[in-house]
Amino acid sequence: MKTWQRFIDSYFLYSFKRDPVAVTSFSIFVFLVVISFMAPVIAPYSPYDTSTIDIMDSEIPPQWMEEGDERFFLGTDNMGRDLFSTLLYGLRTSVVIGIGAVLFQALLGIMVGLTAGYLGGRIDAFLMRIADIQFSIPYLMVAIITSAVFQIAFGVGRFEELALPLLVIIIGISEWPKYARTVRASVLGEKNKEYVEAARVIGLNRRLIVYRHILPNTLTPVLVISTIQVAQAVMSEAALSFLGLGMPITKPSLGSLINAGFEYVFSGSWWITLFPGSLLVTFTLVIILFGDWLRDVLNPKLYKG
Amino acid sequence: MGHLLEVKDLEVTFALRFGDLTAIDGISFTLDKKEKLGLVGESGAGKSVTGFSIINLISKPGYISGGSVMLDGVKLNDLADDEMRKIRGDKISMIFQDPMMTLNPVLTICTQMTETVHAHRNVTKSEAIDIALDKLKKVYIPSPEKRLFQYPHECSGGMRQRIVVAIALLTNPALIIADEPTTALDVTIQAGITDLLSELCETEDMGLILITHDLAVISQVTEKIAVMYAGKIIETGRTEDIIKNPRHPYTKGLIGSLPGGQQMGKRLTQIKGMMPTLTDIPEGCAFHPRCDIGEQICRETTPLLKSVDGEKRLVACHMAGV
Numbered sequence: 001m002k003t004w005q006r007f008i009d010s011y012f013l014y015s016f017k018r019d020p021v022a023v024t025s026f027s028i029f030v031f032l033v034v035i036s037f038m039a040p041v042i043a044p045y046s047p048y049d050t051s052t053i054d055i056m057d058s059e060i061p062p063q064w065m066e067e068g069d070e071r072f073f074l075g076t077d078n079m080g081r082d083l084f085s086t087l088l089y090g091l092r093t094s095v096v097i098g099i100g101a102v103l104f105q106a107l108l109g110i111m112v113g114l115t116a117g118y119l120g121g122r123i124d125a126f127l128m129r130i131a132d133i134q135f136s137i138p139y140l141m142v143a144i145i146t147s148a149v150f151q152i153a154f155g156v157g158r159f160e161e162l163a164l165p166l167l168v169i170i171i172g173i174s175e176w177p178k179y180a181r182t183v184r185a186s187v188l189g190e191k192n193k194e195y196v197e198a199a200r201v202i203g204l205n206r207r208l209i210v211y212r213h214i215l216p217n218t219l220t221p222v223l224v225i226s227t228i229q230v231a232q233a234v235m236s237e238a239a240l241s242f243l244g245l246g247m248p249i250t251k252p253s254l255g256s257l258i259n260a261g262f263e264y265v266f267s268g269s270w271w272i273t274l275f276p277g278s279l280l281v282t283f284t285l286v287i288i289l290f291g292d293w294l295r296d297v298l299n300p301k302l303y304k305g
Numbered sequence: 306m307g308h309l310l311e312v313k314d315l316e317v318t319f320a321l322r323f324g325d326l327t328a329i330d331g332i333s334f335t336l337d338k339k340e341k342l343g344l345v346g347e348s349g350a351g352k353s354v355t356g357f358s359i360i361n362l363i364s365k366p367g368y369i370s371g372g373s374v375m376l377d378g379v380k381l382n383d384l385a386d387d388e389m390r391k392i393r394g395d396k397i398s399m400i401f402q403d404p405m406m407t408l409n410p411v412l413t414i415c416t417q418m419t420e421t422v423h424a425h426r427n428v429t430k431s432e433a434i435d436i437a438l439d440k441l442k443k444v445y446i447p448s449p450e451k452r453l454f455q456y457p458h459e460c461s462g463g464m465r466q467r468i469v470v471a472i473a474l475l476t477n478p479a480l481i482i483a484d485e486p487t488t489a490l491d492v493t494i495q496a497g498i499t500d501l502l503s504e505l506c507e508t509e510d511m512g513l514i515l516i517t518h519d520l521a522v523i524s525q526v527t528e529k530i531a532v533m534y535a536g537k538i539i540e541t542g543r544t545e546d547i548i549k550n551p552r553h554p555y556t557k558g559l560i561g562s563l564p565g566g567q568q569m570g571k572r573l574t575q576i577k578g579m580m581p582t583l584t585d586i587p588e589g590c591a592f593h594p595r596c597d598i599g600e601q602i603c604r605e606t607t608p609l610l611k612s613v614d615g616e617k618r619l620v621a622c623h624m625a626g627v
Contacts, residue, residue: 002454194406200362202421202472203394212420216411 015297022293025286032283036091043085044073047252055080059269077257077272078264079249086252087276091283093253097167098234102226104172105233109179110215110222116180117187118210128184131177139174139236143245146170160248167246171236175229182225186218220298227291231284238280254280307378309512310336310359310480316371317351317358319583326583328354330536331372336480336529339506341513343523343544345559346533347580352516355533356482359514360397361389377479395425398473402485404465408457414468415453421475440471444501463494470501480512481505487522499526520563524548532556535581535591538610542618552613552620554596590623598624 016022045052057080063073074083116127151159199209240246241255249256254276261272317329329351336342344352357363359374374381401407418437441449444467473481487495503526506513531541540553551557558576578595593603602623610619
C-alpha cells in the first residue's frame with residue numbers, strides 16, 4: 001500500500017500525466033495488448049479451428065465494400081480465415097514473441113554485462129569479444145541457419161510446433177549484446193562508487209554485492225532500451241515470418257499475415273496485407289513513443305526544467 | 306593482557322608499471338579496548354591506506370608487503386579471503402567520509418542494515434530488524450521505526466552519517482575505523498558525530514581509529530595521536546602532550562597553522578611547500594626540504610622513532626632530542 005502511495009505521489013507519474021503523447025501511446029499499447037490476449041473471447045472465429053474455415057470464403061473484401069460479407073468485418077484472407085479474428089490472434093503471437101525475446105535477451109545480457117563489468121580484466125575482454133562477434137552476425141543469418149538445422153533435425157511438422165520458442169531464442173540470442181554492453185558500461189561507473197566499497201567493508205560476498213547493490217543501480221538504461229527492444233523484436237519476428245523463416249502460415253502472426261497477403265496485393269486483395277501492416281506499424285510506433293518519453297523522464301540530464 | 310590491535314612494521318606497496326611505490330613504510334602502533342587513536346596527516350600521507358590495510362582491502366595494485374596486523378591475537382594478513390570477509394563488518398567496521406555516497410541510493414535503510422546482520426549472524430528477519438532498530442536508537446535517530454523504511458535520499462546529511470555509524474555498530478565490533486567521518490558534514494553536525502563516536506567507544510567497549518586531517522576534531526575525541534608524513538609515523542604520543550608541546554617540526558607546523566593565536570590582520574602561518582609525491586621522496590628525512598631547522602644530517606640519514614619525554618612519546622627527528 002505504501003509503495004502504491006509512493007508511486008501516486010511520484011514525479012514519474014506526474015510527468016506521465018502531463019505528457020499527452022506518452023498517455024496516448026501507453027493507452028493504445030495497453031489496449032492492443034489486452035484485446036490480443038482476449039482474442040479467444042472477442043474474435044468471432046478461431047483461425048486454429050479448421051472446421052469454421054471454408055476455402056470458398058477466401059479473399060472476401062471488408063464489410064463496407066460492395067462485395068463485402070457481413071460475417072467478416074475486415075474481410076478474409078487467402079485461406080478463407082476471418083481477417084479480424086486472425087489479426088487478434090496474430091497480434092497475440094507477436095506480443096508473446098516480442099516480450100519473450102526481450103526477457104530472454106535481457107536475462108542473458110544482464111548476466112554477461114554484470115560479470116564482465118564487475119570482474120573486469122581478461123574475463124571482461126573475453127565476454128565482450130564474444131558479444132562483438134555475436135553483434136557482427138546478422139540475425140537473419142542466425143535465423144536461417146537455426147531453422148534449417150532444426151527442420152532437418154526434427155522435421156517440418158515438429159518445427160511448426162516449436163516455431164514460437166525457437167523465434168524467442170533466435171531473436172534473443174541475436175540481440176543480447178546490446179544489454180551486455182549497456183549493463184557493463186553502467187557497472188563500470190557504479191563499481192567504484194563508495195557504497196560498493198562500503199558493502200565490501202561490511203563483509204558481504206561478491207554475489208550479494210553484484211546482485212543486490214550494483215544491479216538495481218544499472219536498471220534505468222535497461223528499462224529504457226527494453227521498450228525499444230520490444231518494438232525491435234516484434235519487427236524482427238515480422239521480418240522473419242515474412243521471409244518464411246518464422247511462424248508458419250497455419251499459426252498466424254503479423255509477419256506471416258503480411259506475407260500471405262503480399263502475393264495477392266496485385267490481384268486487388270490489398271486488405272490482407274494492409275490491415276496487419278498498419279497494426280504492426282501502430283504497435284511498434286506506440287512502444288517507441290512511450291520508450292522515448294521513458295528515456296526523457298529517467299535521464300536527469302534531459303530534464304526539461 | 307595483549308592489545309586489541311597491534312600493527313607492527315606494516316608496509317604497503319603499490320606495484321605500478323614503472324616500479325614499486327611504498328605507500329606505507331614500516332608503521333607500528335597499538336590500540337586497546339575503549340582507546341581512541343587519531344591518525345593525522347596531509348592528504349597522501351597514507352592515512353586511509355593504513356585504514357584499508359587493517360581490513361586487508363587495499364585496492365589493486367596495492368598489497369601488504371611486510372609487517373603484521375594482529376587483532377585479538379589473530380594475524381589478519383595471513384587469513385584467507387573467506388575468513389577475512391567474516392571479520393570485516395563483524396569485528397572491524399569502517400565508516401567513510403561521505404554518507405551521501407556510502408549508502409546505496411536504491412535500497413531502503415532497512416535492507417542495507419539487515420543484510421549486514423544476515424551476513425554475519427544467523428538470525429531471522431524480525432530479529433535482524435530488532436537489532437537494526439536498537440542500533441538506530443543508540444545513535445539517537447528520532448522515530449527509528451519510520452526511518453527504517455525510508456530511502457537514503459529522504460534523510461539529511463547528519464542523519465545519514467548517523468545511519469552509517471549505526472550500520473557499523475550492528476555486529477558489536479571490537480574496532481571501528483572512521484575515515485574522515487566528519488569531513489563532508491557541517492560544523493554543528495560534526496560535533497554531534499564526534500561526540501557520538503567517543504560516547505559509543507565507552508558504552509560499547511570498542512577501539513576507535515579516527516583518520517582525519519582535522520586537528521580540532523582529533524583533540525576532542527582521541528587519547529593518542531599518530532602523525533603521519535609520507536608513509537611514516539613521525540610523531541606519536543598522548544593527545545594533550547602533542548597538541549600542547551609538539552616536538553616534530555611538521556607537527557609544530559600543523560598546529561601552528563590552525564587559526565587561533567594569531568594577531569588580527571596577520572596571515573595564518575603555513576607549512577611551506579608541498580608533501581613530496583611517493584615517486585620522489587627525498588633522501589634522509591622526508592620532511593627536510595620543508596623544514597626550518599634541518600641540518601646536514603637530515604639530508605643524509607633517515608631519522609628513526611625514538612622516545613623523548615618518557616616512553617609513550619616517540620618522535621622521528623634528529624633535532625627533537627635537543
